[in-house]
Amino acid sequence: MNKNETLVTAAFLVIGAILNYGYPVVAESLSIPAGIEFVIVAYCLVVMLVSLHLAEVLGIGLFSGILNILSNPVHVATLLGGQIFTTAGFMAFVNLVSEPVGIVVCFFAFAYLAGRVRTGAPFGAAFAATIASGLVYLLVVLYLSPGLMAAQPAFTGSFLFRVTVAAITNAIVVQVLFLAISRPVKKYLGPVPGNPRV
Numbered sequence: 001m002n003k004n005e006t007l008v009t010a011a012f013l014v015i016g017a018i019l020n021y022g023y024p025v026v027a028e029s030l031s032i033p034a035g036i037e038f039v040i041v042a043y044c045l046v047v048m049l050v051s052l053h054l055a056e057v058l059g060i061g062l063f064s065g066i067l068n069i070l071s072n073p074v075h076v077a078t079l080l081g082g083q084i085f086t087t088a089g090f091m092a093f094v095n096l097v098s099e100p101v102g103i104v105v106c107f108f109a110f111a112y113l114a115g116r117v118r119t120g121a122p123f124g125a126a127f128a129a130t131i132a133s134g135l136v137y138l139l140v141v142l143y144l145s146p147g148l149m150a151a152q153p154a155f156t157g158s159f160l161f162r163v164t165v166a167a168i169t170n171a172i173v174v175q176v177l178f179l180a181i182s183r184p185v186k187k188y189l190g191p192v193p194g195n196p197r198v
Contacts, residue, residue: 005050016042020071035166043103044126057107061100068095094140102133126174134163
């Protein structure tokens, strides 16, 4: 990535993390039922607007996982409380696996869909990324805590419902933002020869 691409990437991810931290408070106070994962929204937009190598995608995914931890008050409280090696601590660190998977799915899904459905590609790629991230998070958590389903029978169903709702809302937000900002961002970044690189 060149300097402008790095600045755009950093700006999107930092804004996503700030919104991730603040949105749940606002949503709860206004009784907004829809969940939005703004870090996922941010890295999806980066993938769609910045020409990236796969290694760069993975690096951004790992950094996004860190931001997801830091922008979640529960995860922060858990880690600051020294509960790193507890179930709650492990659940925080699972983001370091789920977000790299999510961004890689977005990278390939967008490359595939952009040549076929074009206008709807941002929606489809963001939806796929959120579902992938959520499923990997769930599978890793259940693997690390095999007794969780027995202790909380409703956990899996509730989690999958929230992931599905977040996937739909994320996809809508990404689609709207992509249509709104793609031209000015691409103009700022300048011409990019060829397609995103693998």
